[in-house]
Amino acid sequence: MVDVKEVAHKVYRLEAPVPGVNTIFAVYLIQESEGVLIEPGPTAAIPSIQEGMKQLGMEDLTYIIPTHIHIDHAGGIGTLAQLFPGAKVVVHPRGVKHAADPSRLIESTRTVFGADFEALFGPIVPVPESQLKVPEDGEIISINGRELQIIYAPGHAPHHMVIFDHSVNGLFCGEALGLPGSSNIIFPLPAVAPPSFDQELYLETIERLRQLGAQMLFYSHGGVELETDVLISMAAENTRTFGDIILKALKEGETLEAISRRIGDHVASHYGLEVNEMDLALIIAGYSFYFKKKGLA
Numbered sequence: 001m002v003d004v005k006e007v008a009h010k011v012y013r014l015e016a017p018v019p020g021v022n023t024i025f026a027v028y029l030i031q032e033s034e035g036v037l038i039e040p041g042p043t044a045a046i047p048s049i050q051e052g053m054k055q056l057g058m059e060d061l062t063y064i065i066p067t068h069i070h071i072d073h074a075g076g077i078g079t080l081a082q083l084f085p086g087a088k089v090v091v092h093p094r095g096v097k098h099a100a101d102p103s104r105l106i107e108s109t110r111t112v113f114g115a116d117f118e119a120l121f122g123p124i125v126p127v128p129e130s131q132l133k134v135p136e137d138g139e140i141i142s143i144n145g146r147e148l149q150i151i152y153a154p155g156h157a158p159h160h161m162v163i164f165d166h167s168v169n170g171l172f173c174g175e176a177l178g179l180p181g182s183s184n185i186i187f188p189l190p191a192v193a194p195p196s197f198d199q200e201l202y203l204e205t206i207e208r209l210r211q212l213g214a215q216m217l218f219y220s221h222g223g224v225e226l227e228t229d230v231l232i233s234m235a236a237e238n239t240r241t242f243g244d245i246i247l248k249a250l251k252e253g254e255t256l257e258a259i260s261r262r263i264g265d266h267v268a269s270h271y272g273l274e275v276n277e278m279d280l281a282l283i284i285a286g287y288s289f290y291f292k293k294k295g296l297a
């Protein structure tokens with residue numbers, strides 16, 4: 001039974017767990033005169049979405065909006081496009097060709113999640129070009145007077161964007177403001193995925209999004225949070241500090257295990273918490289790739 005909760009006026013959140021993957025996949029439905037789906041997640045999430053829609057009496061979708069095209073946010077868009085042929089799938093210009101022809105996306109998904117990723121996440125299929133909509137930076141999608149503003153938010157990936165819902169002052173932030181994690185204490189980690197993480201852009205995006213003055217953050221791998229300014233500051237600070245620690249360690253020729261321990265010690269001493277090893281490995285790999293690309297390490 002899917003638990004659908006109204007988290008802001010006409011904004012409904014549900015979690016679509018993917019068996020075998022220890023991450024929160026939060027999906028958001030906006031129920032105006034038309035239905036909007038934000039952060040569809042992988043294909044494996046679709047049955048939960050359909051059940052949530054049924055509970056809400058929502059029969060159709062007008063817009064399907066992933067924040068970016070990584071499989072955990074958008075793996076299901078092609079299958080959803082088939083199920084809802086009247087819907088537009090809104091994708092950043094840097095991601096749109098991969099949505100129409102996901103062959104390269106599938107290849108890179110295999111390198112990150114293994115050759116048999118489909119067994120967990122479900123397949124990635126193309127979105128028909130006629131259903132794709134490429135928004136401009138700042139473009140407003142208006143539904144029954146409700147304004148959803150699309151804002152480009154590069155750093156985690158070049159094809160990342162966020163959605164600012166003016167009617168509730170809430171931001172669907174994807175991975176642009178850190179990875180909140182699933183513990184009770186939230187300390188957003190830098191959301192780093194090799195090979196396209198760019199620390200400089202990530203920090204610039206964080207500061208630009210802070211200016212929106214959002215009063216609510218709708219996380220994709222977490223819940224809905226109201227302490228927006230504190231969380232945004234923490235995301236920026238962690239992004240800088242992790243970068244400093246990793247760059248210093250790389251320059252000193254440390255092994256990945258040693259770097260991992262340094263980060264682990266930092267988080268333990270600052271927050272009294274543990275970071276899971278898979279997240280740490282991804283963070284270190286992403287930063288290393290970035291620093292090498294910049295010629296810094």
Ligand SMILES: [Zn+2]
Nearest residue numbers: 068070175193
């Ligand atoms: Zn991602």
